[in-house]
Amino acid sequence: MAERERSIHEMLKDTPSMNDSCSSVHTGTEGGSNMVVGIGLCGSISSHSIGVGGGAGGGGGAGAGANMNVGGPFNAPNSLPLRNHSAPTTPMSPTSPTSGNGILTSTDGSGSLIRTSASKIDSIKNWSISTYKCTRQIMLEKLGKSQRTVDSELEAQIEQLRETQRKYLSILRLTRAFSSHFQHVVVTQHALADSFADLAQKNPELQKEFTCNAETQRNLTKNGELLLNALNFFISSVNTLCNKTIDDTLLTIRQYETARIEFDAYRMDLENTKPEVTQSAAALEETQRSYAQHKDQYEKLRADVAIKMQFLDENRIKVMHKQLILLHNAIAAYFSGNAMALESTLKQFNIKQLKSPNAVTGSWLEQ
Numbered sequence: 001m002a003e004r005e006r007s008i009h010e011m012l013k014d015t016p017s018m019n020d021s022c023s024s025v026h027t028g029t030e031g032g033s034n035m036v037v038g039i040g041l042c043g044s045i046s047s048h049s050i051g052v053g054g055g056a057g058g059g060g061g062a063g064a065g066a067n068m069n070v071g072g073p074f075n076a077p078n079s080l081p082l083r084n085h086s087a088p089t090t091p092m093s094p095t096s097p098t099s100g101n102g103i104l105t106s107t108d109g110s111g112s113l114i115r116t117s118a119s120k121i122d123s124i125k126n127w128s129i130s131t132y133k134c135t136r137q138i139m140l141e142k143l144g145k146s147q148r149t150v151d152s153e154l155e156a157q158i159e160q161l162r163e164t165q166r167k168y169l170s171i172l173r174l175t176r177a178f179s180s181h182f183q184h185v186v187v188t189q190h191a192l193a194d195s196f197a198d199l200a201q202k203n204p205e206l207q208k209e210f211t212c213n214a215e216t217q218r219n220l221t222k223n224g225e226l227l228l229n230a231l232n233f234f235i236s237s238v239n240t241l242c243n244k245t246i247d248d249t250l251l252t253i254r255q256y257e258t259a260r261i262e263f264d265a266y267r268m269d270l271e272n273t274k275p276e277v278t279q280s281a282a283a284l285e286e287t288q289r290s291y292a293q294h295k296d297q298y299e300k301l302r303a304d305v306a307i308k309m310q311f312l313d314e315n316r317i318k319v320m321h322k323q324l325i326l327l328h329n330a331i332a333a334y335f336s337g338n339a340m341a342l343e344s345t346l347k348q349f350n351i352k353q354l355k356s357p358n359a360v361t362g363s364w365l366e367q
Contacts, residue, residue, distance in 0.1 A: 134258075134265050137264050141264075147264075149263060151302065154302065165246045168238060172238045172242060175234060182224065186220075193214045193218045223342055230330035230346060234326060241319050241320070248308075256302055259301045329348075
């Protein structure tokens with residue numbers, strides 16, 4: 001029994017004092033169970049019990065009260081204030097700042113999206129208005145109820161250029177047909193030369209005659225291939241002139257004609273809004289600004305067309321002069337049977353001789 005009592009006393013000595021238990025509560029933990037134990041050990045500890053503790057806590061409560069009273073009755077306790085779990089607060093997003101009146105404003109890019117949509121709507125609106133005005137102007141011009149801006153000299157040059165392109169395209173089409181037919185002739189002559197050479201080997205009694213005809217057809221085939229090279233060079237140059245060089249100038253001319261229609265449409269709007277007294281100053285200023293803008297664009301494109309047509313005319317004359325001389329010399333030399341003149345013509349214009357599709361290819365060892 002005595003040993004049992006001694007063990008109990010030793011156990012009591014090892015236990016922490018009430019002051020230590022109370023101080024452990026004042027370190028401030030957030031758990032609700034620790035809060036209840038602190039109240040049971042130290043008495044009623046609250047903002048109203050700052051003073052000498054009493055009640056069930058006994059000496060421990062007094063000690064705690066004495067410790068809390070150091071520095072005055074209104075000093076803050078050493079413990080951290082416990083967080084109120086009954087009303088949790090929702091943290092505010094850092095990307096959602098508040099305005100002056102407390103209203104949250106969005107910064108996730110919706111403002112820029114609205115501005116982009118507004119700009120697209122404005123461009124669609126401006127395009128619709130411009131299209132309507134241009135269509136109305138075209139209809140009024142066809143009905144003879146609206147005057148159009150006319151540059152007689154420039155429009156005559158434009159019409160002449162279009163007529164020139166139509167004639168050059170006709171020449172190009174006929175030359176292609178001639179080249180295609182002549183190529184069939186050359187292929188036939190090559191086949192005929194092979195037939196004559198074969199018959200010369202099989203008919204000794206007519207070998208001389210067959211051989212003579214075979215050599216004639218081979219010479220015609222060779223000269224025909226040279227003429228085909230000249231024809232293909234002529235076709236390629238005229239095709240580039242008609243479908244690339246002239247088309248580039250005609251594209252600028254189409255832009256100029258569109259600018260002219262827009263200029264006349266806005267000019268008519270300006271003339272119709274001037275007599276109106278009820279027209280607002282802002283709308284009148286906007287009409288004048290649009291008219292000035294389209295007038296500048298029209299004059300700029302008119303100057304571009306004039307310069308391009310001048311350069312095109314010079315280039316066209318040089319190209320056609322060279323190609324017409326080539327075509328004349330090549331055809332004259334072929335049909336006159338002057339093979340030397342035909343070859344010199346191709347060398348003069350730096351035309352490389354193309355390999356005939358019927359030519360016999362040598363061995364790869366020879367190449």
